[in-house]
Amino acid sequence: MATSRKAAAPRPRVKAPRKPEAWKLRLYVAGQTPKSVRAFGNLKVLCDEHLKGRYQIEVIDILDHPDMARGDQIVAIPTLVIKLPQAVRKIIGDLSDTDKVLVGLALQQVV
């Protein structure tokens, strides 16, 4: 059920992965709130800059899919869920702190 929702997710901004280590990013939002819109914008910019062509963003509106919010243990909105091979990371907030997002994505060493 969840997978079918994912497939039917609105605005699936999917870039076809060219390399096997494509980033699967899932952004949880609750309606079109300013924070959500901002978060998506920030994420898009960041991915295009650092992961050009190697990422996949799935936006999930929990108003439509509350069960997914439970499944991924979403409390804060917006939350970006990154499924890494080893672990799951969650980045909450509107993703305005780019450095922190990059650390969260493990794309930048902590200085």
Add this chain to the structure above:
Amino acid sequence: MTRRKTPRRPSSSRLRKIPTGIQGLDEITGGGLPGGRPTLVSGGAGAGKTMFGLEFLVRGATQYGEPGVFISFEETIPDLAENALSLGFDLHRLVAEKKLFLDHVSISRAEISETGEFDLDGLFVRIADAVRRVGARRVVLDTVEALFAELPNARILRAEIRRLFGWLKQQGLTTVITAEREGHDKLTRHGIEEFVSDCVILLDHRIREEISTRRLRIVKYRGSTHGTNEYPFLIDENGISVLPISSLGLDHAAPNIRISTGITRLDGMLGGRGFFRGSSILLSGTSGAGKTSVASHFVDAACRRGERCLYFAFEESPTQIVRNMRSIGIDLNPWVSKGLLQFQAARPTYGGIEQHLLVTHKCVSSFKPGVVVVDPITNLLLVSTLGEVRSMLTRMVDFLKTEQITAVFTSLTAGSGTLEANEADVSSLMDTWLLLRTIEAGGELNRALYVLKSRGMDHSNQIREFLLTYDGLRLRDVYLGPDGVLTGSARLAQEGREKAADTSRHQHLASRKRELERKRGIFEARISMLRGEFEVEQEILRRSITESKLLDAELLQDRGQMVRSRDADADAYKKGPSDPPARKRGNGHV
């Protein structure tokens, strides 16, 4: 964020109360928690906050037709279900019946980083969705403050939690929010109590001298009166029970019915008819004075009348009591198997004193006995102070009186010291006070009993000795000696002396009677002998009289014959026998 249709309740009905279904709590709060509003339940670790929340929801779903949502921030759903099962609640069944929705909110700081502004819409949506799914009227947030540990930015969290409470209120959901108490002055770690202005309940779990006591206190209840005391409560296989102690007044009925003590002569000492029904009786005495025996007699008599008896044994096991009482001819076993007698045996140290009170309440409420025995109350002192025991007994006595249950409390008096002083603290609660004591005299210990007081009846003032025989307890007659009541051998000696005196008196009387008989015999013999003599003499006399009469007759006859034979003289004798001789003589002289 969803704004759900319409608020369920207008905010005008301030005092609408929602029964929790938690035994006793609704009495203290005068009807339950504020309807459609959040209530804060604060307490330390293990105080029973989660159980409180669970029971609130389960009772709502099963008894009041109000489905509920449980949002757990700490325990996982399987853990929660397992814990609930220990209270006898089957959460899975309620979930399947769509009466309950469980959600575990689990986040870990380790996997989270904050990168800007956020809100808790994720949580809001989850709650709103859960509420919609089961049509919930009740919500429990089990330690929402756990979020502070896992999410950064306490400022946002506080604001969001405030918004959450506002939203819950707007939805008209009766909510229980649990919080960890910090220290003694802070109800919550992060001060969320300021968002909950309606009702605050404090749970406390105290350990003193290795014995735990749970207490509940209503810190605040806006717009409503409520009990302000600390109320003890218990969590057991039937959930939580709170004991509303001081709500009990002194308005219990005082029936005039009298019931037998099971000892006929003791009934006699109590105005001839035994105890009042619904009264409380204190049986105090030194160890081995026969307290349990007297109590067992009473239990036996009650069971014979077909009344149910509840026996709280704090010292002996039920089988031990049954065995020991058999030795004085009381067989309690049939009553146990008939279901008329129920034993509740536990060492008092097993739980706190309040726990005992609650256990009493629960047992009495479910078993509905006519007679309750607590044997002995002094063992409760092992777990508490005298003041607490007294307050507990006051409540117990009041409770039992309200239920019109006759209660017998035994109390062990220490060997030394005055008998009356030790129980002075509890004796004023009692209607009848029987003192059992051993009296040491003449190198032996004997048992004696007396009625120290018995309200509302004429009672004996005598100290009576009693014996524990194979046939039960026997009160003996009163024997007063120069030094007071005689007991044991002294009594036996006195009895012997009296018997001896009695016998000798009897013997004396008998011998007097025999003497009399003997004398009568002698006299009668003498009389008959005298009569014999008399008769002999009488016969002789009679005979002599007859003889002399015969003689006279013969004499006359003889004289006639002589006259006739003399003839010459006959004519003269015939003509005038006196004149002629005189003339003859005169003629001669002239």
